[in-house]
Amino acid sequence: MIKVTIDDIEIEVAEGTTIMNAARMIGGDIVPPAMCYYSSLPGTGGKCRTCLVEIAAGSTKDPRPMPKLMVSCSTTVQDGMIVKNRTSEKVIENRAAVVEFLLINHPLDCPVCDQAGECDLQDLGFSHGKEGSRYEEEKRTFEPIDIGENIKLHMNRCILCYRCVHVANELTDQRVHGALHRGDHTEISTYIEKAVDNEFSGNMIDVCPVGALTDKSSRFKSRIWFLNPMNASCECKKCSGKAVVWMFGKQVYRVSVRQDKYGEVEVEDGKPNWICNECRFDKKDVSNWNIEGPRHIDRHSVISQGHYEKPNPLKNATKNIE
Amino acid sequence: MGRKLLLEHIDVSGIETYDVYRNHGGYKSVEKALKTMSAQEVVEEVQKSALRGRGGAGFPTGMKWSFLAKPEGVPRYLVCNADESEPGTFKDRFLMEKLPHLMVEGMITSSYALGANTAYIYIRGEYMFVLDILEKAIAEAYAKGWLGKNILGSGYDLDLHVAPGGGAYICGEETALLESLEGKRGNPRMKPPFPAVKGLYGCPTVVNNVESICAVVPIINIGADEYLKIGTEKSSGTKLISACGNIARPGVYEIELGLSVEDFIYGDEWCRGIANGKKLKALIPGGSSVPILPAHLITSTAAGERRYMSYESLSDGGFASGSMLGSGGFIVFDEDQCIVRNTWNFARFYAHESCGQCSPCREGTSWMEKVLHRLETGKGNMRDIDLLAEINKKIEGNTICPLGDAAAWPVAAAIRHFREEFEWHVTHPNDAITRNYGMLKTPSITL
Amino acid sequence: MISTLETQAKRPPFSPEKLTEVQGVIKQFPEGKQKSAILRVLHIAEEEFGGWLSPETMDYVAELLDIQSIEVYEVATFYTMFNLKPTGKFVFEVCRTGPCMLVGSDEIIDYIKSKLGISAVGETSADGMFTLKTAECLGACGYGPMLQCGKVYHEHLTPAKVDELMDHYRAKYSSSINQN
Numbered sequence: 019m020i021k022v023t024i025d026d027i028e029i030e031v032a033e034g035t036t037i038m039n040a041a042r043m044i045g046g047d048i049v050p051p052a053m054c055y056y057s058s059l060p061g062t063g064g065k066c067r068t069c070l071v072e073i074a075a076g077s078t079k080d081p082r083p084m085p086k087l088m089v090s091c092s093t094t095v096q097d098g099m100i101v102k103n104r105t106s107e108k109v110i111e112n113r114a115a116v117v118e119f120l121l122i123n124h125p126l127d128c129p130v131c132d133q134a135g136e137c138d139l140q141d142l143g144f145s146h147g148k149e150g151s152r153y154e155e156e157k158r159t160f161e162p163i164d165i166g167e168n169i170k171l172h173m174n175r176c177i178l179c180y181r182c183v184h185v186a187n188e189l190t191d192q193r194v195h196g197a198l199h200r201g202d203h204t205e206i207s208t209y210i211e212k213a214v215d216n217e218f219s220g221n222m223i224d225v226c227p228v229g230a231l232t233d234k235s236s237r238f239k240s241r242i243w244f245l246n247p248m249n250a251s252c253e254c255k256k257c258s259g260k261a262v263v264w265m266f267g268k269q270v271y272r273v274s275v276r277q278d279k280y281g282e283v284e285v286e287d288g289k290p291n292w293i294c295n296e297c298r299f300d301k302k303d304v305s306n307w308n309i310e311g312p313r314h315i316d317r318h319s320v321i322s323q324g325h326y327e328k329p330n331p332l333k334n335a336t337k338n339i340e
Numbered sequence: 341m342g343r344k345l346l347l348e349h350i351d352v353s354g355i356e357t358y359d360v361y362r363n364h365g366g367y368k369s370v371e372k373a374l375k376t377m378s379a380q381e382v383v384e385e386v387q388k389s390a391l392r393g394r395g396g397a398g399f400p401t402g403m404k405w406s407f408l409a410k411p412e413g414v415p416r417y418l419v420c421n422a423d424e425s426e427p428g429t430f431k432d433r434f435l436m437e438k439l440p441h442l443m444v445e446g447m448i449t450s451s452y453a454l455g456a457n458t459a460y461i462y463i464r465g466e467y468m469f470v471l472d473i474l475e476k477a478i479a480e481a482y483a484k485g486w487l488g489k490n491i492l493g494s495g496y497d498l499d500l501h502v503a504p505g506g507g508a509y510i511c512g513e514e515t516a517l518l519e520s521l522e523g524k525r526g527n528p529r530m531k532p533p534f535p536a537v538k539g540l541y542g543c544p545t546v547v548n549n550v551e552s553i554c555a556v557v558p559i560i561n562i563g564a565d566e567y568l569k570i571g572t573e574k575s576s577g578t579k580l581i582s583a584c585g586n587i588a589r590p591g592v593y594e595i596e597l598g599l600s601v602e603d604f605i606y607g608d609e610w611c612r613g614i615a616n617g618k619k620l621k622a623l624i625p626g627g628s629s630v631p632i633l634p635a636h637l638i639t640s641t642a643a644g645e646r647r648y649m650s651y652e653s654l655s656d657g658g659f660a661s662g663s664m665l666g667s668g669g670f671i672v673f674d675e676d677q678c679i680v681r682n683t684w685n686f687a688r689f690y691a692h693e694s695c696g697q698c699s700p701c702r703e704g705t706s707w708m709e710k711v712l713h714r715l716e717t718g719k720g721n722m723r724d725i726d727l728l729a730e731i732n733k734k735i736e737g738n739t740i741c742p743l744g745d746a747a748a749w750p751v752a753a754a755i756r757h758f759r760e761e762f763e764w765h766v767t768h769p770n771d772a773i774t775r776n777y778g779m780l781k782t783p784s785i786t787l
Numbered sequence: 788m789i790s791t792l793e794t795q796a797k798r799p800p801f802s803p804e805k806l807t808e809v810q811g812v813i814k815q816f817p818e819g820k821q822k823s824a825i826l827r828v829l830h831i832a833e834e835e836f837g838g839w840l841s842p843e844t845m846d847y848v849a850e851l852l853d854i855q856s857i858e859v860y861e862v863a864t865f866y867t868m869f870n871l872k873p874t875g876k877f878v879f880e881v882c883r884t885g886p887c888m889l890v891g892s893d894e895i896i897d898y899i900k901s902k903l904g905i906s907a908v909g910e911t912s913a914d915g916m917f918t919l920k921t922a923e924c925l926g927a928c929g930y931g932p933m934l935q936c937g938k939v940y941h942e943h944l945t946p947a948k949v950d951e952l953m954d955h956y957r958a959k960y961s962s963s964i965n966q967n
Binding site: 063064065066067070085086087089092112115116118119120122123152153155156177178180197199200201202203204 | 508525530691692693694695696697698699700702703704705706707710711714727734737738739740
C-alpha cells in the first residue's frame with residue numbers, strides 16, 4: 019500500500035492505482051471530473067483533459083513538483099505524492115480553459131437536447147466553466163445521422179471522448195462505427211451508411227457523456243426530470259436483465275443501464291451490467307419488468323434533485339398550507 | 341572549411357550505388373562493430389559521443405538507447421523516424437535520397453547495438469520516390485550479405501524494411517509513428533509507458549531520427565573521442581541544416597556545431613546572404629515550431645554575445661530572447677515578409693495536422709487559426725491579440741503530445757517580438773487585406 | 788466523361804502480380820500484425836483502382852488484411868494523401884506551408900487555378916485532366932515553390948514551368964491512350 023494526499027486528505031491505496039481512482043476512494047468534491055475516462059472500458063482516458071491536476075510533490079523519494087498538470091485518470095500515484103485538485107488555482111484556471119475548448123464548437127442546444135438534465139458537459143460547464151464565451155468564429159457543424167435503427171448521432175454535440183468506440187470494441191468484434199478524419203474535423207461515423215446492429219450497440223448511448231448519441235425510441239418524449247427512474251429487472255438470456263426503467267406514470271419511456279454516481283455502468287462481481295438491445299429498445303411495457311423500487315441518483319445533476327424515492331417534502335408543505 | 345562527417349562523399353558521382361559507396365569506406369562501421377565490439381560497447385561509444393537526437397528535441401541518443409528494456413524472449417525493435425515534416429526541414433530527405441547506403445549502414449550498426457533483429461524505416465508517404473531508392477539500397481545490402489542471417493559470420497541477424505506513412509505530420513511524434521506503423525490512426529499514445537519499455541507491438545523499441553542514425557556511422561568509425569573534438573562542449577559533432585526562405589543559396593549544409601549564425605547566413609560557403617540584396621527581418625532557426633527571432637536577436641544574443649549554431653547558443657535567453665536549434669530547419673525572412681501572415685500560415689498547418697484526440701489541441705489550434713486569419717485579413721481587433729496569447733497558454737503543456745506546444749510557441753513568439761505588426765493589421769484593416777505589413781509598396785495578391 | 792468510365796473499369800480485385808506484391812508487404816511484419824501493411828496497401832490500391840479509394844476498394848483491403856472495414860475507413864480518412872473522391876487524371880499537390888509561401892506558393896496556386904479554369908482548390912479542370920490540391924510542407928522548402936504529382940516532385944516553379952508541366956502531363960496521357 020502507498021500513501022497519497024489529495025487536497026490535504028491522505029489515503030492509502032494499492033500500487034498502480036490512478037490518481038482518479040484514489041480520489042474516488044475518498045469521494046466527494048475532491049474527485050476530478052471525467053468526460054472521457056470510463057473504468058469499465060480499457061483504453062479510455064487521457065483525451066478530454068478535464069481531470070488535469072497539479073502534482074505538488076512527485077513522491078517521498080523525489081518530492082519535486084511536476085512542471086505540467088497531469089491527467090489524473092491515467093497517472094498512477096507514487097508513495098508520498100501530493101496532489102492538488104480543487105485547492106489548486108492553476109487547476110481551476112486550466113480546467114475552465116478545457117471547458118471553454120469543449121464548448122466553442124458545441125451547439126449549446128440544451129433546450130432541445132434529450133441529455134439535458136443528466137448531461138456531464140452541462141454539469142461540467144456549471145461546476146468548472148466561466149461565464150460567457152470568447153469564441154466569435156463560426157461553429158463547425160454536421161448533420162445528425164442515424165447509426166442503426168435505434169440510435170441518433172448528433173455529431174455537433176460530440177466531445178470526442180471515444181467511449182462509444184471503446185464500448186463497441188469491448189462488446190463486439192465487429193465494430194462498424196469509429197472515428198473518421200482528423201483534427202477538429204474528426205467525427206464519429208460509420209463512413210458509409212451501415213447499421214450498427216450488434217445486440218449490445220445500445221450501450222453506447224449510456225456511455226456517451228453528452229447528447230451526441232440518443233435513444234430514438236425515447237427521443238423528445240419527455241424531459242428527463244419528469245421521469246421516475248426505477249430499478250427493474252427481467253429474465254434475459256443475453257444480458258443481466260438489470261436495468262433502470264424511466265417511467266412516466268405507468269408507462270416505460272426509456273430503459274438504461276444502472277449507473278453509479280460517476281455515470282458509469284454498475285459492476286457486479288467484476289462484470290459490468292451492460293444490457294442488450296432487446297431489453298433497452300423493445301421492453302417498453304411495464305409488464306416486461308419486475309420493478310424493484312425507486313432508483314436513487316446521486317450526481318450533480320438536475321435528475322438528482324427529484325428524489326423520487328423519498329416522500330416529497332414540498333408536497334406535504336403544500337398540503338399543510340391547504 | 342568545416343569538417344564533413346555525413347556528407348564527406350556527397351559530391352562523388354554514383355555514391356548512391358553500393359559499389360561506389362563501399363569503395364569510399366562504406367559499411368566499415370558495421371565491420372568494426374560486428375567484428376571488434378560488443379553491442380554494449382557500441383551503445384557506450386554513442387553515449388560517450390554525446391550525440392543529441394537530430395530530429396528536433398535534442399535528447400541524447402546514447403541515453404535513449406540505454407533506457408531500452410531487455411526482457412528475455414521479447415523482440416526489440418529499432419524504428420527510424422523518417423517522417424520528416426517539420427516546415428523548413430528537408431535534410432533527412434536529402435540524406436536518404438543522396439546517401440541511401442549511409443542510412444542502411446546506420447540502421448545495421450544501431451540495430452546491432454540494440455539487439456534488434458527487425459528494424460523499420462518509417463518514411464513519410466510523400467517521399468515515396470525516396471522509399472524506392474532506399475528499397476533498392478536495402479536489396480543491394482541483402483545481396484552483399486550486410487542484411488539477413490548471420491551477418492559477416494557474427495551470428496547476428498537483421499531484417500530491414502521500409503514502411504510509408506500516408507500524410508500526417510503528427511506521425512513524426514514517436515508514439516504516433518508507432519501507432520501508424522501498427523496500421524492505425526496516428527494518434528499519439530499516453531506516456532508512460534515509453535517506447536523503450538512498450539513500443540512497437542508492445543515490445544521495447546527505440547525510435548531515432550534519420551540523421552541521428554546516420555551519425556552513428558562516423559561515431560563508430562572515428563570513435564567518440566574524435567567526434568567530441570568537433571563542435572562545442574555541449575553540442576558535439578556536425579549537424580545538417582536545411583536553409584530556406586529568402587536567402588541567396590538555399591539548400592542542405594553540414595556544419596560543425598558552433599559556427600556563428602552570422603557566418604552561416606552571410607558566408608560564401610553557406611547561405612550567401614539575403615536574396616535580392618534585401619535586409620534580414622527575422623529567423624526561425626529550427627523548424628516551424630521553435631520561436632521566431634527578430635533581426636536584433638539573430639546574430640547576437642540579448643546579452644550582446646555572438647550567436648552560434650549550437651543547442652546552447654540558439655536557446656540562450658530562453659523563450660524571451662532565444663529560440664532552439666530544433667530540427668535544423670532554418671527559415672529566413674527578408675524585410676518584405678509579413679509576420680502575421682506567416683504566423684497564420686503556421687497556425688493553419690498545426691490545425692490541419694492536429695490528430696484531434698485531446699481537446700486543447702483539437703479545439704485550440706483551429707481557434708487560433710481562425711483568429712489569426714481574421715487578423716491577417718483586416719477583420720481583427722486588439723482584443724484578438726491578447727486572446728491569442730491566452731489561448732496558446734492554455735494549449736501549451738496541457739496536451740497528450742508536444743504538437744500542442746509546437747502550435748503554441750510560434751504564435752507566442754510572433755506576438756512577443758512583432759506585436760506592433762499585429763496591431764498594425766487591426767488599425768489598417770484595408771491595407772491588411774493586401775499582402776502585408778512589409779510589402780505595402782507593392783501589394784500583390786488578395787486573400 | 789472518360790474519367791468516370793475509366794474509374795468504374797478499375798475495380799478490385801488486384802491482379803495476381805499485384806496480389807503477390809501485397810503479400811510481400813504483409814510478410815514484412817510479424818505474424819498476426821498484418822494490419823501494419825495497411826498504408827502501403829492503400830497506396831497500391833489507390834494507384835491500381837482509379838486514383839482514389841472507393842468504399843468498395845476499402846472493403847476489399849479490409850478483407851485482404853482480415854480486419855473490419857471501419858478500421859480501413861478510420862485510417863484512410865486520417866491520412867491526407869488518400870483521395871476519397873474521384874480525381875482528374877493527374878493531381879497537382881502544391882505545398883502551401885510557410886517556407887514555400889515565402890517564395891511565392893500563393894501566386895503559383897492562383898496561377899494554376901486560372902490555367903485550369905477552376906475557382907477553388909480541390910476542383911478538377913473541365914477536361915477531367917488535372918485536380919488541384921494543396922498540401923502541407925512536403926520537405927522541399929529550399930526548392931520552392933513546388934508541387935507533387937504522383938511520386939514526382941517538381942521544384943522551383945514559375946508560371947512558365949507550370950505551363951510546361953501541364954503540356955508534359957497532357958502529352959503523357961495522350962501517349963498512354965494511344966498505346967492502349
